[in-house]
Amino acid sequence: MATLPVAEQPVAEFERLSLSALLEFYGAKFRTELALQFAYRGALAIWLLSLVSQPLISLVVWTTVAETNGGSAGGFTAGEYAAYFVILMVVNQLTFSWHMWEFEWRVRTGFFSPVLLRPLHPVHNDIIENLTFKALTLVALLPIAVTLGFAFDARFAPSLADVVAFGPALVLAMALRFLVEWTVALAAFWMTRTMAVNQVFGVLSFFLSGLIAPLALFPAPVQVAAAILPFRWSVAFPVELAQGQLSGVEILLGLLAQVIWIVLAVVLLRLVWRHGVRRYSAVGA
Amino acid sequence: MHALMVIRTYLKLGVLNVVQYRANFLFDLLSVGVYLTTSLLSLAVIFGQTQTLRGWTRDQLIALVGIQILVGGLNGLVIRPSMQQLMENIRLGTLDFMLTKPADSQLLASVQQVNIGSIAEVVVGLAVILTALARLGTEVGADGALLFLVMLVAGATIVYCFLLALSTCAFWFVRIQNILVIFQATFNEAGRWPITIYPGWLRATLTFLIPVAFAVTVPAESLTGRLTTLTTLATLALALGFVAASRWFWRVGLRHYTGASA
């Protein structure tokens, strides 16, 4: 039995994905992605507009409600509503991802074919795309958020513990929302048009992550749903935390819920991905 | 008329092809249901805290939500999917095929895709409006209905022109296919509140969103008896202005279009 020629030359060990190799990819991808997204600044500006306007609309509605009600409504003052939605604006931007909306296009145009042939899971590509996007848009969004905070006289009083816990809570939320939405995006492997699925998911997520109103204002069943599903943990939780709404125990429980959901999401993602790719390759790539 | 025939043919083909995406069809129905539920629920949450929102009662706002769903559905039937396709065509250079056909390019571009699922939105929107009217106890006479219809058409036209203008941007910018999705999400948010609640400076900032929200608020005002003659005329003028401006912008875009590189 002859030895294959391939054995004669050194080839990277693709079986094991070392952290250093991954970081090296992240570095290289970040550099190109930065240039790329800068070329797409028109698209960035549009996303930014929506990232600002949606929380802003809720902010206007709720401060109006509080004001017509004599200064406060549902246990929040106008200033507290302003704080909630301004922080939400930032957290929402930092946890945001758009891959759901792109997968249909990716599957239809065969974008996946070359990507599947790379010795690297495609999710890494999207992680970097997403982080680059967040880094770039944050630069523009942060001043807007601060200005709005002053314009609407935002009031919030986080304790030291809140400030300390905010960091991990935010990072976990970013990871969780990305993983969940990326998994939902994989629906494109089964459906030719995914717009409607995405819309349902989008509306649900919009509602249950506290973008319409602080979750505390909703009837109990909705609150329970938001807590059982990943939505509260991927957006609302860090906001409530930063605002100083939560007790120490609630914070710890929240972090735990985030970790549990991330583990679940990773398992789910791997499962769905494996089946999805199988299907993609069965139907015709 | 040739244009009408073209539209009819496209619509027919669109209907025939919806079955290819039947899962999508079901999700469209689900999507409207979810949207309506969340809209009503958020109204419930708000009116759990207050009696009126800048002079609008709960039932009046329900009528507004119905109108928004209706206008969204009317555009979702043909305009939105066509615009999505248009941007794809521009990106891939396949718009060439459309431009070489002997019919108005804007027309062809605007009716090339049909999403039958949006019928659900139209039906639900109408039902919500009727329910709200019944709860309000408002009698709408023939002239009132006519006024409402005119305002509705004006509103839908404004939204269409706006979508067209957004899509036309694809002639200049790469990778803005998501623009319509974003627009839809934002329109859903901004449109379900009467524009009178936004402070003046904010209206100036959100110039792009406000005319669209305006397109929804005005028919609602006509139904709730708060429409002034001035607003009526302003809306008609705005609609005409939008038609002219978007058409002009489309022509500029076409001149800019060179087809995708070899």
Next chain:
Amino acid sequence: MRITPSTARTRESSVPWADSAVIAVRGLRKVYEVPEREGGVRAAAGSLFRRRTREVVAVSGIDFAIQPGEVVGFLGPNGAGKTTTLKMLSGLLYPTSGEASVLGFTPWRRDRAYLGRMTLIMGQRNQLTWDIPVIDSYELNRAIFRIPWPEYRRRRDELIDLLEIGELVRKPVRNLSLGERMKCEIAGSLLHQPTVLFLDEPTIGLDVGMQRRIRAFIADYNERYDATILLTSHYMADVEALCRRVIVIHHGSLLYDGDLPGLVRRFSPHKTITVEFEEGFSQAPGERLAALIAPAGEVVEQSAIGATLRVPKAETARVTGRLLAELPIADLTVEDPPIEEVIERVFSSGSSEAPGQDQVAAEITREAERR
């Protein structure tokens, strides 16, 4: 990045039936399920509830084996199942049944070690990022395929040099012409120095000069790295220049596997004889010529200066002798018919089995392959 010869694995063919072959295929079969409906509103509404599908066989059980360093031409008309096969071999498609082994791997498991050693280049699709300079895409590939920097620079510069794309790599892909893009595409796909190459129409749509350059490059790469190459092309010049061996498939089944001259022998039992008459031979020989080559030969065309004849292979020597003896001939050549003609014959002979049905099948397969 840990790439040292000591950690590199020696992979031997783990499948006994694959033997020493780099690419081995056994009973490979792919069936697509295609939804279908009649025209008209009622049928459309009906299929909303009950969807009818039909099976279309794209590849119906093929076998072959390719040895290390071979360049094999994979031929067949549109919709024959070539691209489907290439996609299965590169790991993009799961077969319906059958086995394949490439470098000892089962392609559709998409083992990373496998992906790191092969490449798929499709002439009709680009994988470089559209809006950034080519060189940036290369760097990305470097990270993806974990090529050490010095190695990367050496290979990159070598490829840039060989393909003469030094001027192009700093431009964004969208600003390149089709041929330029293809060259850049090829360089990008070879940075990780794959030993197995699947090339699907690598020269499609390119001008003749560009085709020739790409051809020369592929031959050179094959020689340098002893790479195994499976190539499809509609340009017979590609195949003639590169492939000592061809595999012909038609309607998803194997029609021929062997060298090019063999293909000609098998499917064209004729030779073409071209004669040029001496000056002063004032009129076409007409009937006389036909009589000379009778009974099996045939006059393709003739004039006062020369003629083209087609005769059965076995008759060649006899006919040539007679021609030279009987006519004032200045020059005479005996050739195999042009390869295009042979191929055309192969395909048309294959399709006579069940024309109508197959036409549709080919159409649908083509559709499936385009996606």
